[in-house]
Amino acid sequence: MASAPLRLNEDRLFPAEPGTRAIARELYGLVRDLPIISPHGHTDPSWFSENQPFGNPTELLLAPDHYLYRMLYSQGISLEALGVPSRKGEPDTDPREAWRTIASHIHLFRGTPSAMWLNHVFVEVFGLDVRLSAQTADHYYDVIDAALKTDAFRPRALFDRFNVEVLATTEGPTDTLDHHHIIARSGWGGRVITAYRPDPVIDADHEAFEGALEAFGDITNCDVYSWKGYLEAHRLRRADFIAAGATSSDHGHPSALTADLSDAEAEALFQRVAKGKSSAEDNELFRAQMLTEMARMSLEDGLVLQIHPGSYRNHNRLLFDSHGRDKGADIPTRTDYVHALKPLLNRFGNDPALSIIAFTLDESAYARELAPLAGHYPALKLGPAWWFHDSAEGMRRFREQTTETAGFYNTVGFNDDTRAFLSIPARHDVARRVDSAFLARLVAEHRMEMDEAAELAVELAYSLARRAYKLDAPLVADPARQRA
Numbered sequence: 001m002a003s004a005p006l007r008l009n010e011d012r013l014f015p016a017e018p019g020t021r022a023i024a025r026e027l028y029g030l031v032r033d034l035p036i037i038s039p040h041g042h043t044d045p046s047w048f049s050e051n052q053p054f055g056n057p058t059e060l061l062l063a064p065d066h067y068l069y070r071m072l073y074s075q076g077i078s079l080e081a082l083g084v085p086s087r088k089g090e091p092d093t094d095p096r097e098a099w100r101t102i103a104s105h106i107h108l109f110r111g112t113p114s115a116m117w118l119n120h121v122f123v124e125v126f127g128l129d130v131r132l133s134a135q136t137a138d139h140y141y142d143v144i145d146a147a148l149k150t151d152a153f154r155p156r157a158l159f160d161r162f163n164v165e166v167l168a169t170t171e172g173p174t175d176t177l178d179h180h181h182i183i184a185r186s187g188w189g190g191r192v193i194t195a196y197r198p199d200p201v202i203d204a205d206h207e208a209f210e211g212a213l214e215a216f217g218d219i220t221n222c223d224v225y226s227w228k229g230y231l232e233a234h235r236l237r238r239a240d241f242i243a244a245g246a247t248s249s250d251h252g253h254p255s256a257l258t259a260d261l262s263d264a265e266a267e268a269l270f271q272r273v274a275k276g277k278s279s280a281e282d283n284e285l286f287r288a289q290m291l292t293e294m295a296r297m298s299l300e301d302g303l304v305l306q307i308h309p310g311s312y313r314n315h316n317r318l319l320f321d322s323h324g325r326d327k328g329a330d331i332p333t334r335t336d337y338v339h340a341l342k343p344l345l346n347r348f349g350n351d352p353a354l355s356i357i358a359f360t361l362d363e364s365a366y367a368r369e370l371a372p373l374a375g376h377y378p379a380l381k382l383g384p385a386w387w388f389h390d391s392a393e394g395m396r397r398f399r400e401q402t403t404e405t406a407g408f409y410n411t412v413g414f415n416d417d418t419r420a421f422l423s424i425p426a427r428h429d430v431a432r433r434v435d436s437a438f439l440a441r442l443v444a445e446h447r448m449e450m451d452e453a454a455e456l457a458v459e460l461a462y463s464l465a466r467r468a469y470k471l472d473a474p475l476v477a478d479p480a481r482q483r484a
Contacts, residue, residue: 003130008123012116013392013433015440023450024433024440030454031432031461035165038428039469040195040250040306042419045169045179047155048192054153057144058083058095061121062102065420067114070328072105079323086323096141103137113391113430120426125158155421159190162425166191166471170250173198173237174215180244193245196238196303199252202290204273204283213274225274227267231293238301247470248304248357249294256309256337256358258344259288266293288343295348295356304469305354306383310335310361332361332388337369341380349377357412357468359383363397371405381468382411390417390427395434408456413465428461435460 014024047054054060062068063083072082080091083098109115122128126144130136147153152161159167171177171194180194200212201224216224220236223229238249261269266289272278273286291307298305314320316329337358341349348354356379360370374382382402385394402411414431416424439456442448448456466472 003133003136006119006123006129006131008119013430014437017444020437020440020444023443023453024437026450027436027439027453027457028433031436031457032429033163034432034458034462035163036167036424036428037165037413037462037465037469037471038167038416038424039465039471040168040170040248040415040417041424042170042417043167043421044419045171045183045192045194047421048159048188048190049179049182049186051154051156051188054148054155056095056148057141058098060148061118061144061420061422062098065114065423066326066328067420068102068109071108071112071114072102073319073328075105075108077101077105079319079327084323084327087321096138099141100134100137103132103140104134106132116392116430117420117423117426120429121422124425125422156188156190158421159192164190164424166193167424168193168195168246168248168469170195170197171241172212173201173234174212174219176219177240177244184244191245193247194241195246195306196241196249197252198234198237198249198290198294202251203253203287204278205280210276227270230270230274234293235297235300238297238303242301242303246303248306249298250306250308251291251294252308252311252313253287253291254309254312254333255284255287256307256335256340257284257288258291258341259285260292260343260347261285261289288340292344292347295344295354299348299351299354302470305356306359307356308359308383308386309340311387335360335362335365337365337373341373345373345377345380349379352378354379355468355470356380357383359386361386361388363389363394363401366398366401367405371402374402374410375406380410382406384411384414384431386417392430392434395431396438399435399438408460409464411460411464412468413460413462415465432457432461 011021011025014021063085069079069082069084073079080086080093081098081101083091083093083095085091122132126147128140128143132140151157169192177194180192183192200206200208201216203209213224216233220233222233222236224233269282269286269289272282278286295305310333312331312333314325314329315331319327319329358370358380370382374380385398389398414428416427418424418427436457439448439453443450443453
């Protein structure tokens with residue numbers, strides 16, 4: 001049986017109605033080739049510091065991508081069979097066999113964002129023109145594997161080919177940032193920056209908290225077991241991250257809870273947490289207080305404060321024990337923002353010098369809570385549809401439920417938030433198509449003029465993210481001023 005052809009329709013994700021579709025095409029034409037701003041993600045900075053060839057198709061496209069292997073796992077396929085590393089290390093799995101496994105189950109992804117991203121990568125990056133299937137698995141593997149052995153498919157070359165203007169990775173509070181320093185010294189023109197993710201030394205429920213706190217003291221030479229020294233360590237590390245290009249911090253807490261305790265209350269709470277004598281309620285309150293402390297520091301050093309709450313992480317305990325974090329078992333939860341953010345917003349939310357970007361996995365909060373909050377507080381902006389809602393449908397729902405109250409300019413464009421480097425252009429292309437379609441509808445309904453939609457299309461695809469993440473001019477942290 002002949003293999004089915006693989007094509008990307010130029011009108012994908014555009015409205016079916018011809019007149020509105022024509023408007024969407026015109027708007028998309030204005031943004032399709034704009035540079036990519038990727039201000040938050042989880043790609044590996046060593047790819048760009050070392051610029052070594054990627055290993056093989058499975059190692060690059062399958063094993064790191066929890067969007068892919070969580071679907072396969074749900075159908076009873078083990079992570080070992082897919083080449084996903086466990087706590088014991090790399091599994092003894094033939095990468096070609098792992099690739100054959102996903103190929104023979106590719107039908108599971110029909111209609112999902114993953115299918116759209118993968119097909120974009122297959123066609124636009126590797127030039128494949130037949131669909132992936134059990135019959136074409138080896139052809140795919142051979143074509144991709146051969147490409148990865150060439151200089152044109154090394155990380156820096158792909159970065160340039162994808163027209164990435166800036167890409168942010170995310171590192172922890174005890175990271176040396178050596179890879180970012182190597183990139184800066186290399187003379188390569190690609191802008192790869194970092195973002196400060198201090199969760200391991202803020203979340204006492206994190207399995208690495210005790211060891212991370214000790215390492216935090218070692219790397220900063222601060223007494224991190226005193227409240228004053230602990231806060232000073234954060235200031236020093238933030239300055240280190242800013243020196244490596246960071247313009248944002250990122251906080252993946254279970255909830256959006258914030259607190260505004262007195263100095264004495266905060267210090268007493270910290271002592272219970274640092275000494276391992278805290279309750280679950282103490283740990284939640286400490287995370288809440290630290291969001292407010294991070295906001296205070298953001299007013300000092302300029303880092304944008306990202307809040308990524310609402311995920312029940314590592315829900316599958318068996319998988320967490322065998323394979324660790326980030327293995328596709330994080331599940332969205334209901335999240336309160338109105339009450340949770342009130343202490344932080346009452347303290348700092350009226351200051352336009354502060355930039356807070358709130359994300360959500362709880363779509364029910366869009367119109368009821370997040371859009372009204374962002375449509376009022378100068379410090380607050382809305383992050384785009386994220387993670388489980390990073391899809392055409394999720395992006396449409398986001399625009400439909402937030403625009404009427406928050407408008408467009410209290411949002412921050414799009415960010416891809418991914419570990420899958422090759423999918424970055426595909427994800428941005430989806431966002432640009434969806435936003436073009438949304439704006440086209442407003443034009444067709446005579447709710448917006450075409451020149452306004454054209455300006456907005458560029459803002460949503462490029463300019464809003466650049467401004468929101470302060471990418472026009474690098475921040476310069478002054479620890480001496482911060483400690484004053």
